[in-house]
Amino acid sequence: MPVDPVNEMAGDERRQWLSILAKAQPGEVIAAWEDLSERPAYSALRAPETGLVLVRGRMGGAGDAFNMGEMTVTRAAVRLESGETGIGYVAGRDRRHAELAAAVDAMMQAPALRPTVEGAVVARLARAQAERRDTAARKAAATKVDFFTMVRTRGPQ
Amino acid sequence: MAYVSVKGGEKAITHAHQWLAEDRRGDPGVSELDVAQVREQLSLAVDRVMSEGSCYDRDLAALAVKQARGDLPEAIFLLRAYRTTLPRFGASLPVExxxxxxxxxxxxxxxxxxxxxxxxPTFDYTHRLLDFALAAEGGAAPEPAPQAEEPxxxxxxxxxxxxxxxxxxxxxVRADEPAEPYDLTRxxxxxxxxxxxxxxxxxxxxxxxxxxxxxxxxxxxxxxxxxxxxxxxxxxxxxxxxxxxxxxxxxxxxxxxxxxxxxxxxxxxxxxxxxxxxxxxxxxxxxxxxxxxxxxxxxxxxxxxxxxxxxxxxxxxxxxxxxxxxxxxGFVQHLKLPHYVDFQADLQLIRRLRKEHFERRAALKEAAE
Known part of the structure; x- marks a missing residue:
């Protein structure tokens, strides 16, 4: 099937904001949502539901898959009054997190609503994640071992 | 041998569980642990419970540790039991x-x-000396760890x-057409x-x-x-x-x-x-x-x-x-559940064997005399 480059790019963008919404802490998503000046009405297509995703690893780190264990995941799907649908799949058991992720996903797909959430929710959550990642990466770098190499010279020949 | 149902013990069990709840809480004069404290401050216990409970959820594992009074295999059991109540949405792509x-x-x-x-953050290279500063009440939060200029x-x-x-x-190695990985839970x-x-x-x-x-x-x-x-x-x-x-x-x-x-x-x-x-x-x-x-x-x-x-x-x-x-x-600990009938049956057998043993001995002794 030929790949539609426009849709492909739109898919990548959507993957990115869904990732940001999923990796955010539930409290951050709820706070960002409640700080919005206008919040569109939406109805549930799928009420939030908690279940498990079986996490797979790779044998040896890069080989074929093996089943490692499960993680809790909550999913939801909503429809805006303007018709856009959004989904949320988020680690953990926070139903509100999944539902709001779905609402933001729907808004990001609605040209009229996207400016409302793009900066105030998605970019805000992305910044918080980048900051956490950066702090951890700097702490990790501060524990990197600096080896002193003793230069051994041969004795007089 | 048929199982014989024995009724009774409900009241004793209820009372035992009430005492368990009281013991779990410990001295009420000492403030109660909340699940967030377990999650944040006993994080390696939480990690072990998630790992062997085979379910990644820090809050659930912390709750299990609290409920199990810190008995980690018991907490692992609680988490395994909980996971059976949830539907499975599917399997992830392999993590990289x-x-x-x-x-x-x-x-x-x-x-x-x-x-x-x-x-x-490692225990390696620590001297494994008890740190009594951690036992002092109202200790200040530790200094934030240093951060390098470059991440x-x-x-x-x-x-x-x-x-x-x-x-x-x-x-x-990766197969061209990899088979679905084996799943011990199914x-x-x-x-x-x-x-x-x-x-x-x-x-x-x-x-x-x-x-x-x-x-x-x-x-x-x-x-x-x-x-x-x-x-x-x-x-x-x-x-x-x-x-x-x-x-x-x-x-x-x-x-x-x-x-x-x-x-x-x-x-x-x-x-x-x-x-x-x-x-x-x-x-x-x-x-x-x-x-x-x-x-x-x-x-x-x-x-x-x-x-x-x-x-x-x-x-x-x-x-x-x-x-x-x-x-x-489960298999080791099931031994503490009632095995009254097994024991009764064994007792009868051993009584009979002993009786026969002593009768044989007596007969031998008589013959020798």
Whole structure:
């Protein structure tokens, strides 16, 4: 099937904001949502539901898959009054997190609503994640071992 | 023999559980632990419970630790029981540990591993002296850890990819059309077991059991002479393909610990000499478990390298049938449940045998006289 480059790019963008919404802490998503000046009405297509995703690893780190264990995941799907649908799949058991992720996903797909959430929710959550990642990466770098190499010279020949 | 139902004990059981609840709380004059405190301050207990409970959820594992009064196998049992109440949405794509946002990565084998030796938050090099400052009440929060000017760069190449070009280390293989990995939660144990089945069992396996097996191997009972190629701990994204989308999305980030052990292999007619590898992977920061798992994984691969298998660690039936602490604990601890009828039956038998024994002795004595 030929790949539609426009849709492909739109898919990548959507993957990115869904990732940001999923990796955010539930409290951050709820706070960002409640700080919005206008919040569109939406109805549930799928009420939030908690279940498990079986996490797979790779044998040896890069080989074929093996089943490692499960993680809790909550999913939801909503429809805006303007018709856009959004989904949320988020680690953990926070139903509100999944539902709001779905609402933001729907808004990001609605040209009229996207400016409302793009900066105030998605970019805000992305910044918080980048900051956490950066702090951890700097702490990790501060524990990197600096080896002193003793230069051994041969004795007089 | 039929089972005889015995009624009674309900009141005693209720009272025992009430006492348990009171004992769990301890001295009411001491403030109560909340689940968030367990999650944040007993984080390695939480990690072990998630790992062996085979369910990644820090809050659930912390609740289990609190409810079990810190008895980790009991907490693991609680988490395993809870997971059976949830539907399964599907399986993730395999996590890519080379892309991990590494907080700790050390190689004991290769000093100059690209990316460097990053110690991270470790007990290593502490003096293991009790720190009485932690016992003082109202202690100030510790100083924030120092931060380097430059953040650690990711992704950090792992030991396997560092030596890939030279073929000195065994390569991981990927099938063109990989089969669905074995799933012990849906399929019974089968033997001989493939590596995917073994790794799943080891990932859920009891840390103590795997540690002792790994130790027995190091001491010569099926030794693989391992070197620690690499340990890494940090965060990886989990990708999942929801039915309604049909393409993979990241659904969250989890902390993993991974260990690669290296064992020399002198080569065979078909295979050139090279290092073989053992692999360990756990939820959370469970380093002792990941290292033990890697040693046991390598020992169980004896068939692939033609090693003689005569030690417990190389016997996959022995290892896999006894590594699960929920099963082990259940079978050992069921012995404390009523076995009144077994005992009655045994008593009757032993009484009869003793009577016959003494009658025989008496008869012999009479004959001798």
């Amino acid at each position: 540990t080379e892309a991990m946002a590494v907080r700790r990565r050390v190689s004991a084998a290769f000093k100059d591993i690209p990316g460097g030796q990053v110690l991270g 650690q760069a990711y992704p950090m190449p792992n030991i396997a990819s560092v030596f890939r070009h030279e073929d000195l280390l065994e390569h991981d 399929q019974p144990m089968k033997f001989p077991a493939d590596r995917d089945q073994r790794l799943q069992a080891l990932a859920r396996g009891d840390e103590g059991f795997l540690l002792s097996l790994a130790y027995s191997s190091q001491r010569g009972w099926g030794s693989t002479h391992p070197l620690c190629g690499e340990i890494r701990m940090g965060e990886v994204a989990v990708e999942f393909v929801p039915d309604e989308l049909g393409f993979p999305i990241e659904i969250g980030e989890i902390t993993l610990t991974e260990c690669t052990m290296l064992s020399g292999f002198a080569g065979s007619a078909e295979r050139p000499p090279q290092y073989t590898r053992g692999y360990g992977l756990t939820f959370g920061h469970c380093e002792r478990k990941a290292m033990s798992m890697a040693i046991v994984d390598r020992a169980l691969r004896h068939r692939e390298v033609g090693e003689q298998a005569d030690a417990p660690v190389q016997d996959e039936e022995f290892v896999l049938y006894h590594s699960d602490n929920v099963e082990a604990s």
